[in-house]
Amino acid sequence: MGYFFKFAVNSLYVSAYIQAISYYLPEQSLSNSELCDIFPSLTENDIFKRTGIRKRHITKDGVVGSDLGYEAAMKLFSEHGIDPSTIDFLIFCTEGLDYKGPATACILQHRLGLPISCGAIDVPFGCTGFTYGLSVAKGLIESGQAVSVLLLTSDIPSTVIHPSDAELRMIFGDAGAATLITSNEAFSKGVGKFSFGTDGSGADNLMVERSGTRNAADAEWFEKNKDVGGMKYGQMKMNSLEIFSFAMRVVPPMINDILTKNELKKEDIDLFVFHQANTFLLSVLRRKLKIEEDKFFMYMEEVGNTVSASIPIALYEAIKAGKAKKGSTVLLASFGIGYSWSGTVVRL
């Protein structure tokens, strides 16, 4: 068989698909009743009504994103019987990298015992990290450059929330998720075509200030925040009004674009799994898109908005609850900090 023909055949038949998912939550948690003790003007009922969340998990001081990602990966190996030596590419996605250098993915390659022939990159992304990471994995697999990609999406938003910020503390939770994407030599596409979008004009509306090289945290910043541990990783600021109207504006056209690109109709989708921002926003989007309630999966009550880990956690729980099974067509869509948005259709 000539080289070109072989190449063409491989390209035709190899498609990426999601083989397994696991996730890890820190033990410590923050309940609505604890939040009410801290903020006496709130009631448990109010918090639940506003967010659809009862509990969020909070990492211990010093336990960072890559630690949660590591735990999630170890769980993936044991829960699904995966041999780490078969992994040939690692994508670590987080907004809380260990260092500016080296890449956290390099540290994780060693810690997880992945082969040294394994490629490793960081994707420092937030709410849309899972779908963007999945698109990179698909590109690597379908272009024949990797066979088995480990995508770790892990975030610790609690560490960048000021303790007096009730609104953000209500919404966000820490978590790590591990997803194995492998090549499937079959006709059916496991991970479909993506729709992407970016609008950096909204960067200021959701930002972790004082967290990098621009306007870096200085002595004055630490002094100002010394009562709350210095806010040493920076501080998340969100204009919820703008984020809400941004999501209302971009998500419906994105869903239509995903369906068009994958030559599917809304009726062909068995389950819709969006970035788990908060139940109020998701319910409004569901009604706007006229998606039936039983085809729209939400999982936030026990975990909150876990940023880049939210979609794999929801997908795991959807499979566990029997809402999605082998052969199901699931539409994944994420949106948030950036502004950034992306989505695709996966066949499980």
Added chain:
Amino acid sequence: MDITTFISQIENEIEELTPGSLTPETEFTSLKEWSSMHVLILIALIDTEYNVTITGADLQQCKSVNDLFNVVKSRV
């Protein structure tokens, strides 16, 4: 679209409001227990009923029910 319907839609959607309590002149911030959550409910309501997406900047320019009505009406 007419303002009477607009007002009753808002009153129906926001459970803290007593039907008949809103007038075109009512200023949102003068309402007891008005919160950021109600603003989000308003955005969602206007989007669903009129297919108009209101932004935070739009809302900052709207003091009264009538102001908001005019913004929505100009974009329907």
